[in-house]
Amino acid sequence: MVQYLFNGFANLISSGSIFALFIGVFLGIIIGALPGLTATMGIALLIPFTYGMNPAFALSLMIGIFAGGIYGGSISAILLKTPGTPAAGATVLDGYPLAQKGQAGKALAISTIASALGGLIGALILTFLAPQIARIAVLFGPPEYVLLGAYGLTMISYVAGKSMAKGIFMGLLGLLISTIGIDPISGFPRFTFGQLNLLSGLSLLPVLIGLFAAAQAFEGVEKHNEIQVKQVKITKIGISGHEFIQILPHIIKSAFIGTFVGAVPGTGTDIAAFLSYGEAKRSSKHPEEFGTGRIEGVAAPESGNNACVNGAMIPMFTLGIPGEAATAVMLGGLMLLGLQPGPLLFKENPQVIYTVFASTITSNLLILVLGLIGARFFAKVLQLPMKLITTLIFVLAIIGSYAMRNNVFDVGVTIIAGFLGYILVKADYPVPPVLLGLILGPLVESNLGRTIIISEGNLLVFFTRPLCWLFWTLILYTIISNILKSRKTVKASSQEAKE
Amino acid sequence: MHKRIFGIILLMSFLVAMGISAQAKFPTKPIKIIVPWNAGGGTDAVARALARSGEKYLGVPVVVENKPGGSGAVGLAEVVQAAPDGYTLAILPVELGFMDKTGVYPFGFKDFTPIMNLNTDPAALTVKAGRFKSVQEFIAYAKANPGKLKVGHSGTGLLWHLAAAVFAKEAGITLTYVPFDGAAPAIAALIGNQIDAVTVSGAEVQSQVKAGELTMLACMGDKRLANFPQIPTLMELGYKVNISTFRGIGGPKGLPADRVTILHDAFKKMMEEPEFIETLNKMGLGIDYRSTADYKKLADDTAAALEPVLTELGLLRKK
Numbered sequence: 001m002v003q004y005l006f007n008g009f010a011n012l013i014s015s016g017s018i019f020a021l022f023i024g025v026f027l028g029i030i031i032g033a034l035p036g037l038t039a040t041m042g043i044a045l046l047i048p049f050t051y052g053m054n055p056a057f058a059l060s061l062m063i064g065i066f067a068g069g070i071y072g073g074s075i076s077a078i079l080l081k082t083p084g085t086p087a088a089g090a091t092v093l094d095g096y097p098l099a100q101k102g103q104a105g106k107a108l109a110i111s112t113i114a115s116a117l118g119g120l121i122g123a124l125i126l127t128f129l130a131p132q133i134a135r136i137a138v139l140f141g142p143p144e145y146v147l148l149g150a151y152g153l154t155m156i157s158y159v160a161g162k163s164m165a166k167g168i169f170m171g172l173l174g175l176l177i178s179t180i181g182i183d184p185i186s187g188f189p190r191f192t193f194g195q196l197n198l199l200s201g202l203s204l205l206p207v208l209i210g211l212f213a214a215a216q217a218f219e220g221v222e223k224h225n226e227i228q229v230k231q232v233k234i235t236k237i238g239i240s241g242h243e244f245i246q247i248l249p250h251i252i253k254s255a256f257i258g259t260f261v262g263a264v265p266g267t268g269t270d271i272a273a274f275l276s277y278g279e280a281k282r283s284s285k286h287p288e289e290f291g292t293g294r295i296e297g298v299a300a301p302e303s304g305n306n307a308c309v310n311g312a313m314i315p316m317f318t319l320g321i322p323g324e325a326a327t328a329v330m331l332g333g334l335m336l337l338g339l340q341p342g343p344l345l346f347k348e349n350p351q352v353i354y355t356v357f358a359s360t361i362t363s364n365l366l367i368l369v370l371g372l373i374g375a376r377f378f379a380k381v382l383q384l385p386m387k388l389i390t391t392l393i394f395v396l397a398i399i400g401s402y403a404m405r406n407n408v409f410d411v412g413v414t415i416i417a418g419f420l421g422y423i424l425v426k427a428d429y430p431v432p433p434v435l436l437g438l439i440l441g442p443l444v445e446s447n448l449g450r451t452i453i454i455s456e457g458n459l460l461v462f463f464t465r466p467l468c469w470l471f472w473t474l475i476l477y478t479i480i481s482n483i484l485k486s487r488k489t490v491k492a493s494s495q496e497a498k499e
Numbered sequence: 500m501h502k503r504i505f506g507i508i509l510l511m512s513f514l515v516a517m518g519i520s521a522q523a524k525f526p527t528k529p530i531k532i533i534v535p536w537n538a539g540g541g542t543d544a545v546a547r548a549l550a551r552s553g554e555k556y557l558g559v560p561v562v563v564e565n566k567p568g569g570s571g572a573v574g575l576a577e578v579v580q581a582a583p584d585g586y587t588l589a590i591l592p593v594e595l596g597f598m599d600k601t602g603v604y605p606f607g608f609k610d611f612t613p614i615m616n617l618n619t620d621p622a623a624l625t626v627k628a629g630r631f632k633s634v635q636e637f638i639a640y641a642k643a644n645p646g647k648l649k650v651g652h653s654g655t656g657l658l659w660h661l662a663a664a665v666f667a668k669e670a671g672i673t674l675t676y677v678p679f680d681g682a683a684p685a686i687a688a689l690i691g692n693q694i695d696a697v698t699v700s701g702a703e704v705q706s707q708v709k710a711g712e713l714t715m716l717a718c719m720g721d722k723r724l725a726n727f728p729q730i731p732t733l734m735e736l737g738y739k740v741n742i743s744t745f746r747g748i749g750g751p752k753g754l755p756a757d758r759v760t761i762l763h764d765a766f767k768k769m770m771e772e773p774e775f776i777e778t779l780n781k782m783g784l785g786i787d788y789r790s791t792a793d794y795k796k797l798a799d800d801t802a803a804a805l806e807p808v809l810t811e812l813g814l815l816r817k818k
Contacts, residue, residue, distance in 0.1 A: 047538075
């Protein structure tokens with residue numbers, strides 16, 4: 001095993017694949033940082049060029065783009081409040097406030113370190129435990145997906161802000177929007193108003209870019225006349241040893257969450273990031289400071305989503321089933337290279353597999369190096385005058401939403417979502433629960449339908465499966481601990497009032 | 500006076516000549532093939548493999564454009580609305596034959612001009628390894644336990660769902676259909692014993708079947724799969740089930756016949772390019788050239804075969 005891995009590293013270097021990996025990570029970071037260009041698209045655009053390439057070389061290129069792309073999304077999320085990919089949606093929550101506090105350098109460094117370390121842990125799990133994890137992942141049936149989604153929805157309590165009622169309301173709004181499109185069970189279109197563009201529902205990315213980036217741009221337009229334009233200073237890139245120790249446990253925990261979410265087919269980097277964020281906030285001693293620029297709030301989702309990159313490759317290589325969208329495209333690419341992903345790949349092409357494993361491990365080290373060097377340059381964006389930043393955000397939001405599907409309809413979605421996001425922020429309604437509803441709604445709905453079909457209408461199935469109990473425990477724990485916490489704060493504030 | 504008439508005649512004949520030469524000279528600008536799905540999928544691979552040799556046989560570049568959205572409807576709508584001049588084409592999915600009847604597509608095959616068929620992939624009945632040894636055993640179990648066998652497919656009202664239903668109807672059994680969001684999650688659920696069978700294409704399960712994880716009981720095409728010559732077809736076993744997905748190429752309604760011929764002849768040669776053959780083989784996709792007339796017949800036959808099942812499943816939508 002270890003010897004195979006050494007051979008993999010040797011092959012990575014001797015075949016020149018390490019060069020491909022470097023280019024992949026580099027391109028991936030740029031692709032990820034540009035809103036609208038996602039890691040999935042990056043890989044898809046690359047596939048026609050891999051024709052006739054050495055498989056290890058081409059795979060390293062794809063892995064580099066995937067890992068780099070998921071990391072790169074955090075850069076624009078932190079600096080411009082514009083998540084480059086849906087995976088960076090959770091990073092905005094604390095990354096952007098941290099940068100606005102003048103600590104953009106720190107935020108970028110944390111995101112880089114967390115992405116690299118989380119990814120590295122994920123890559124090690126992929127390398128040493130892939131077949132075992134894959135066996136557990138297929139035990140995940142529709143009931144487990146429903147409860148995983150429900151658990152994810154309890155994360156609303158962590159991103160709701162001050163008022164839980166507003167948070168739940170916004171979460172429901174997200175769920176409602178997610179029902180647009182073809183019904184996953186009956187196959188009939190719902191709420192489409194005859195619009196072909198609505199048949200498969202609203203795409204996540206234009207909504208995400210709208211709610212965050214376009215809304216931010218609208219706010220920038222408003223503020224531009226009112227107040228003195230403040231320039232955000234850039235602190236030095238890096239973090240202290242103390243801060244590292246503070247985020248390390250969150251990085252490790254999120255890496256495990258991310259890897260597992262990735263290994264389960266049908267859930268991806270965006271869900272991994274939100275679950276990691278919620279867990280970090282739950283276990284924090286200062287949950288009330290989340291959303292104002294906590295460093296754990298940047299580290300957790302970034303570790304989670306990059307670990308998820310590696311987790312998603314587990315079912316692809318061991319079972320021939322993609323973990324999520326980017327791996328689905330990679331799977332096609334692998335086949336064009338003449339490789340048959342699946343159980344036989346380990347037997348027939350161990351050399352390629354172990355070179356892949358070596359690539360995943362190395363890609364995270366490259367993220368660390370390229371990210372820390374690049375952060376200096378990326379952060380310079382914030383030295384631009386506010387007017388230019390606002391314009392830049394708006395232009396990126398429009399181009400990004402168009403580029404995803406070459407569709408003007410998506411630009412309209414972004415602008416409407418932008419207005420909505422702008423109004424919501426004004427009215428002090430939290431935006432992140434909308435996203436959670438949008439991301440998790442389809443997962444819960446379709447799997448609930450499946451559960452009912454498979455169990456022949458017997459909902460007791462949710463209580464007879466051991467993995468379900470794991471999620472029940474998590475869900476109840478989250479809800480009860482939230483209620484207790486809010487009671488405590490109510491008591492504390494009423495006592496203060498008495499005094 | 501004479502001079503003027505002469506001039507007019509000269510001008511007119513010049514225009515006519517231009518018209519003729521314009522007609523003879525097709526194509527003169529790049530041809531666009533719209534893929535109504537995301538880049539990186541099977542349809543995209545077929546289109547790109549084909550387009551690669553476009554310039555060689557048509558003299559102009561053939562460009563693939565991905566227009567995903569609305570289960571393919573967004574991209575296809577663009578072709579329906581395009582000028583029927585042969586410069587805007589699309590890879591047409593099998594679903595065009597019936598998704599207008601189920602109320603998803605606002606257009607059907609009749610709104611397109613078919614050019615030719617490129618690829619065909621039959622459905623296959625696949626179970627977890629060791630669960631059933633043969634189709635007969637599967638049917639016997641289903642007869643003894645009506646509705647107990649859960650069959651996964653890639654989406655309600657999509658072809659693999661209908662394939663399962665056609666099989667059940669022919670075999671006289673009752674199955675429970677479980678829709679998944681694509682073939683891959685259905686296969687994952689089968690591996691995890693969440694369901695009892697899938698009716699996705701043989702190509703989609705081939706790596707798991709080769710690894711001994713899953714067992715393919717039968718293929719639903721008119722002939723055996725090249726990669727699994729030992730697996731019988733349902734036809735051989737006496738069930739009249741012939742369901743394959745097919746990808747063809749076509750343009751908007753009203754494409755002039757001479758242009759269809761030019762495109763057909765060029766695409767046929769492009770299909771014979773070794774690169775195209777190699778790509779489809781690697782993806783496990785079956786190459787299946789069919790002429791314009793045969794392609795039309797395939798589409799009509801499939802639509803006719805599916806009609807009764809659509810009614811039975813309650814998928815038909817009143818207009």
